[in-house]
Amino acid sequence: MSFLNNVITGISLGSIYAIIALGYTMVYGIAKMLNFAHGDVIMVGAYVCFFAMGSFNLPPVVGVLLAVVVCTVLGMVIERLAYKPLRAAPSLAVLITAIGVSYLLQNSAQILWGAATKTFRPIVEGSLTLVPGQLSVSYVAILSVVCCVVVMVGLTLFTGQTKMGKAMRACSEDKGAAQLMGIDVNATISMTFAIGSALAALAGVLMCSAYPVLSPTTGSMPGIRAFTAAVFGGIGSVPGALLGGILLGVIETFGKAYISTDLSDAVVFAVLIIVLLVRPAGLMGKYVPEKV
Amino acid sequence: MEKRLNGKRLSKASRSGFINYGIVIAAFALIQILLVVQKLLGVTLVSNSLQSLLVPTCCYIVMAVSLNLTVGILGELSLGHAGFMSLGAFSGIVASFLLADVIPFAPLRLALSMIVGAAFGAVGGVIVGVPVLRLQGDYLAIVTLAFGQIIKNIIMVLYVGVDEKGFHIAASSERFNLAEDGTAIIKGPMGAVGVTKLASFTAGFVLILITLVVVQNLVNSRSGRAIMALRDNRIAAESVGINTTKYKLMAFVTSAALAGAAGALFGLNYSSTVASKFDFNASILVLVFVVLGGLGSIRGSIIAAALLYVLPELLRQFGDIADYRMLVYAIVLILVMLATNNDQLKALVGRIIPKRKGAASHG
Amino acid sequence: MADKKQFEKGKMVPVPSVSIIPERDLGTTPILECSHLGIDFGGLTAVNEFNITVGRTEIAGLIGPNGAGKTTVFNLLTKVYQPTRGTILLDGLDTHGKTPAQINRMGIARTFQNIRLFNNLSVEDNVKIGLHNQEKYSMFTGILRLPKYWRQEKAAHERALELLSIFNMEDLADHQAGSLPYGAQRRLEIVRALATNPSLLLLDEPAAGMNPSETAELMENIVKIRDTFQIAIMLIEHDMSLVMGICEGICVLNFGQIIAKGTAEEIQSNPTVIEAYLGKQQEGGAD
Numbered sequence: 001m002s003f004l005n006n007v008i009t010g011i012s013l014g015s016i017y018a019i020i021a022l023g024y025t026m027v028y029g030i031a032k033m034l035n036f037a038h039g040d041v042i043m044v045g046a047y048v049c050f051f052a053m054g055s056f057n058l059p060p061v062v063g064v065l066l067a068v069v070v071c072t073v074l075g076m077v078i079e080r081l082a083y084k085p086l087r088a089a090p091s092l093a094v095l096i097t098a099i100g101v102s103y104l105l106q107n108s109a110q111i112l113w114g115a116a117t118k119t120f121r122p123i124v125e126g127s128l129t130l131v132p133g134q135l136s137v138s139y140v141a142i143l144s145v146v147c148c149v150v151v152m153v154g155l156t157l158f159t160g161q162t163k164m165g166k167a168m169r170a171c172s173e174d175k176g177a178a179q180l181m182g183i184d185v186n187a188t189i190s191m192t193f194a195i196g197s198a199l200a201a202l203a204g205v206l207m208c209s210a211y212p213v214l215s216p217t218t219g220s221m222p223g224i225r226a227f228t229a230a231v232f233g234g235i236g237s238v239p240g241a242l243l244g245g246i247l248l249g250v251i252e253t254f255g256k257a258y259i260s261t262d263l264s265d266a267v268v269f270a271v272l273i274i275v276l277l278v279r280p281a282g283l284m285g286k287y288v289p290e291k292v
Numbered sequence: 293m294e295k296r297l298n299g300k301r302l303s304k305a306s307r308s309g310f311i312n313y314g315i316v317i318a319a320f321a322l323i324q325i326l327l328v329v330q331k332l333l334g335v336t337l338v339s340n341s342l343q344s345l346l347v348p349t350c351c352y353i354v355m356a357v358s359l360n361l362t363v364g365i366l367g368e369l370s371l372g373h374a375g376f377m378s379l380g381a382f383s384g385i386v387a388s389f390l391l392a393d394v395i396p397f398a399p400l401r402l403a404l405s406m407i408v409g410a411a412f413g414a415v416g417g418v419i420v421g422v423p424v425l426r427l428q429g430d431y432l433a434i435v436t437l438a439f440g441q442i443i444k445n446i447i448m449v450l451y452v453g454v455d456e457k458g459f460h461i462a463a464s465s466e467r468f469n470l471a472e473d474g475t476a477i478i479k480g481p482m483g484a485v486g487v488t489k490l491a492s493f494t495a496g497f498v499l500i501l502i503t504l505v506v507v508q509n510l511v512n513s514r515s516g517r518a519i520m521a522l523r524d525n526r527i528a529a530e531s532v533g534i535n536t537t538k539y540k541l542m543a544f545v546t547s548a549a550l551a552g553a554a555g556a557l558f559g560l561n562y563s564s565t566v567a568s569k570f571d572f573n574a575s576i577l578v579l580v581f582v583v584l585g586g587l588g589s590i591r592g593s594i595i596a597a598a599l600l601y602v603l604p605e606l607l608r609q610f611g612d613i614a615d616y617r618m619l620v621y622a623i624v625l626i627l628v629m630l631a632t633n634n635d636q637l638k639a640l641v642g643r644i645i646p647k648r649k650g651a652a653s654h655g
Numbered sequence: 656m657a658d659k660k661q662f663e664k665g666k667m668v669p670v671p672s673v674s675i676i677p678e679r680d681l682g683t684t685p686i687l688e689c690s691h692l693g694i695d696f697g698g699l700t701a702v703n704e705f706n707i708t709v710g711r712t713e714i715a716g717l718i719g720p721n722g723a724g725k726t727t728v729f730n731l732l733t734k735v736y737q738p739t740r741g742t743i744l745l746d747g748l749d750t751h752g753k754t755p756a757q758i759n760r761m762g763i764a765r766t767f768q769n770i771r772l773f774n775n776l777s778v779e780d781n782v783k784i785g786l787h788n789q790e791k792y793s794m795f796t797g798i799l800r801l802p803k804y805w806r807q808e809k810a811a812h813e814r815a816l817e818l819l820s821i822f823n824m825e826d827l828a829d830h831q832a833g834s835l836p837y838g839a840q841r842r843l844e845i846v847r848a849l850a851t852n853p854s855l856l857l858l859d860e861p862a863a864g865m866n867p868s869e870t871a872e873l874m875e876n877i878v879k880i881r882d883t884f885q886i887a888i889m890l891i892e893h894d895m896s897l898v899m900g901i902c903e904g905i906c907v908l909n910f911g912q913i914i915a916k917g918t919a920e921e922i923q924s925n926p927t928v929i930e931a932y933l934g935k936q937q938e939g940g941a942d
Contacts, residue, residue: 034430082626089633092369096583097629099576103622111615224437224572231434260464262481266445269438276431277423292527292726292735292767506798513797513804514783514790514811521773521784528771531733532851533759533788542794588775 004135006257007250012141012210014249015148019203020226021233021241022155023196029172029236030192033091036098037078038200039223040105045071045201046208046218047113050120060123067201075197076190083193084186102220109216122209140209147202152242155195159238168192172236225252228272234285243283309508312591313501319598320497341609342602349601350496351377351558354503356581356597357590358550361507363579364588365516366543367523369433372420372440373578376548377555378570379416380409382447384556385484385565389477390454392488402490406499406556413552416443417545425540440575447567452478483566484559491561499557500594503550507590510546519543577601584628677903680710684747686762686855686887687732692741693911694731701727702911705741709855709904714881715889716902718922720931724911725891726768729857733765734758746854760788764853766844768860768891774833778824778843781832782815785850789814818846821883822876837864842873849880856880858890862897870894874901899923907931 020042027035045067052063082101086094127138159165170178171188179185207222208214225248233244248268255267281287323346326337359373387408388401395401420439424432451462455474462468470476478484510516518539521529530536559565581600585592607617631637676685685708692705702724709715717725730736732743734755743750745761753761764785773781783790790811792803819825822842827835832843841861848856861877862870874897881888892898898905899919907915907922909931915922922928 028430034433082630085630085634085637088635089629092363092583092587093629093633095369096580097626099580100622100625100629103618104626107616107619107622111619220572224441228434228438231431235430260449262449262464263445266442269441269445272438273423273435276427276435280427280431282431290527292730509798509800510794513794514787514792514807515794515797517776517780517784518787520776520780521787524773524775525771527735527755528767528773529784530735530755531759531765531767531771532785532847533756534784535756 002257006253008137008141010250010253011246012138012144012249013253014229014246015144016203016206016210016245017222017226017229017248018148018242018245019151019199019206020222021230021245022151022238023199023203024227024230025233025235025238025241026168026192027196028230030168031083031189033083033094034098034227035083035196036095036223037101037105038196039219039221039226040102040109041071041075041078041197041200041219042204042207042222043109043214043216043219044074044105045204046120046214047109048201049123049205050118050208050214053121053123064123064202064205067205068198071197071201071204072194075193075200079190079193084189106216106220113216115216118214120208120212120214122212123205124209138210140206144206144210147206148242148245151199151202152238155238164188164191225268228268231282232272232275234279234282237282237284240282240284247283305508305512308591309504309512312504312508312594315591315594316497316500316504320493323493342606345602345605346493347491347496347561348558349598350493350500351554351561352578352581352601353500353594353597354496354554354557355551355578356585356593357500357503357507358547358554359578360582360585360588360590360593361510361543361547361550363582364586364593365507365511365523366519366540366547368425368540368544369430370436370544370547371433371572371575371579372436372438372443373547373551374570374572374574375420375436375440375443376413376416376551377558377574378440378443378447378567379412380406380552380555381559381565381570382450382452382478382484382555382567383412383552384409385487385559386452386477387556388488388490388560389475390459398490399492399495402492402495402557402560405490405560406495406553409556409559410549410553413555414545414549416552417548418541420548421541421544425537425544437572437575440570440572444567444571447478447483448481450478451476451480481566483564483569485564487560487563487565489561489563491557496557499553502553504590506546506550515539515542580625584625676708676710677713680712683711685709685744686711686713686746687889688744688747689732690742690744692728692731692738692743694727694736694739700911702731702908704912705731705908706913707906707916709887709889711854711887712881712885713887713904714877714902715887716898716905717889717891717908718893718895718898718905719908719914723908725908726859727911728908729765729859729891732758732857733763759851759853762852762854763857764848764851764855765857766841766848766859766861768863770837770840770844772832772840772843772847774831776832777828778819778830778832778835779812779815779828781843781847782818782850783811785818785847786811786814787851789850789852815850818850821849821880822846838869841865845880849884854886856886856888858888858892860891860893862892862894870897873897877901 020038023038024035027033027038048070049063049067052058052066053060058066078101082097083094086097122140124139124143127136128142129136159169167178167183167188168191170181170183171185175185204219208218226245229244229248230241232248233240233242251271252264252268255264259267275283323338330337355373355377359370362368362370384405388405391401391404395404420436424435427435449463451465451468453460453468453470453474453476455471457471460468460470460474465480518529518534519542521534522536522539526536581597582593584600585596604617604621631641687707687709689705689707693703694701705728717728719725727736731738734750734753745763748761750758750761773784790807792807796804816825816828819828824839824842824846827839832840835843845858845861862873865873877888878901890902902919905917905919905922906913907928914931915925915928917925
């Protein structure tokens, strides 16, 4: 039973990673940048929901929506102010700027909301008992998996069927050509950041509901793990982010359960390295050799 | 990726190198003079808090210069440089402990500990480098990040100690069967405790000089040219017979060894050290020094590391500002990146501050 | 003409008996012998049944319409791509399984169609990197600046200037390679390749982007390089005046297959070649 429990925990944790990883992967796919501030958007989302529910006694649904709206706007503002002026800059410059944004968000949060850890009230409580006394699944876990599935299906339909989605795919292939076809590249990139940040907010709320501690640095470690998941699955690939996220969640949970709680990080990253050595572009990524 | 290192003639490169030695020696001499004057006159010229920053600043200068070898000169992004520092710190601490009875002369013991730290850093560099340097670009970056995390994670569960039966090493407290009267050197999450502080500003100064000799002479040699050739155009470098793996590894391992030595010095500057000090954020901090100093510019790395390490620490003293110091740091970081990389902003800044010819772009 | 049906069945075609090796090179081991060389990308056959022999001091031309697979042949010879089938003998030695760097050390040097210089380094350093394998001191000798370092650096400096003088480029030694004009960049690539002391030099469109007078000068220089260094040169070029002017043997490639081999006169009058370049014409008598 403990095995099944671990599988369930792993998949639900993995679903949250997958939702965050989607944000990384979409932004990377289109802007070719590692958005290090993504993890901190998660934290902002969680704080917004926390205060909406705690201080203003709003229902959880409103809290989540508010978090999504705030983060969407935040994501677009960050993109507009910090990343857009650097469209033509070397990738390392953009990376450092993203790190700067990450510091900025963390420290703003610390000044606004204090460094002390807050206890997050889960948006749904209780659990579903499958085998009395042995196997139960928390509603948060179920909700995480459901959200992940909905997000995946929604994104697949969006990128495949809608005009905006097709524009996004075109931009990720070749920005110059997309522009020549009349696609507004800037608007498309902005849209990508908006979607990624909205997903980050959702993931933040789910994450803090499952592991109810909230501090200004809450987002950084899940951010790094989700980034790892995105690379694991093949960065730039939407199904890859899902696969990478779920696998990472499961490996982390099993690592904790069967190897060592303290070494779970080492296990996760060791698996990542092995995967990359065998498949240098991740599980579902395409390796494109340089043309001579 | 911005590439600013220019391969001027030997004489010009050497001249630039000598200026770097000059800057370091002058800074060291100035601080030493201030310290002597302070002692003689009994006035405070260099505050205690500033004095306590001298050794770590030296360590971070070495970290920045060595990371520049990987990022600026080899052209590969590394996000786990602090991992090598960590290896150096803990191996150096253990070495200095084990050598305590054999070599009572502290400076020699410190030197040997730093060599041990460098050796461990180098071994770490080989372990990471051999498999990883086949990867390219962002994938290499994420794997170096992963290795940094793994090293941190492993040291956090590591127990090392000595008793009458000899040397003990274990991966958990249960398996750590140290005798009652034995001494634990590294105690898992608590890190290294009871360290004899051997580090000195002079040692830091010497380490910086050694680092400069190694990096600058390497760059201006056959091997260094091969490394820069790989950065500029890997396919062309292969076409003229350069062994990609060998030279990538050479740069990466040299960089890791120097970080290891810096780590040993850093570890021996405090009575206790925890592995979480060398986390992802520490790696990023060093990367920021390198990028702000200018990729490939050794002088830039030295100056950026010294200023950016000391400033936020000094801001700690000012009560109200202290809370805002990291916020200010973040904003400055973003603004500097925007001002130096956005063409419109660059033009604007250029109009306000006339550009000095070739400033900061010479190694 | 190659028989397409036989290729489709995967059968081997015998090496064409026509030899284009110049008379003076007869009786010596050819510098390059390719037999049945081919590569597939996925399901697509990019080059097939590439058979060629190049003499030790020959200037050979590889021509063909765009997309014929000429650069792919160079990439196969230098092992940027590993061949799917066939063998390449360099000076009688099999090059199977070698890396591009090893191939260079065995004696093939090349230039690139899209110039690949070390743009951030000086012209002199670019050439010195070409001299990499002729300098022998170790990393430690370099760091410690032992006498050997100074000796070899001095020798390398002099050799680099000597090589640059082929194209009268000594004065540019201190310039940054990336800032040179286009023509100078192409010439620097040739110098860098020569610095590796090759026995076979591959030039990928050396005259691209040059005006007629520059091209004429380049032609002279290519012949001069062959005469001074006594090496074989194989070049890909679209400028027919250059190819017909200096190449002793010419090989025409179309759709990844050799459609003709021979001297300039033979190629110029070959109807298959004319058809490949100009398409089938009713009257047939195209230039």
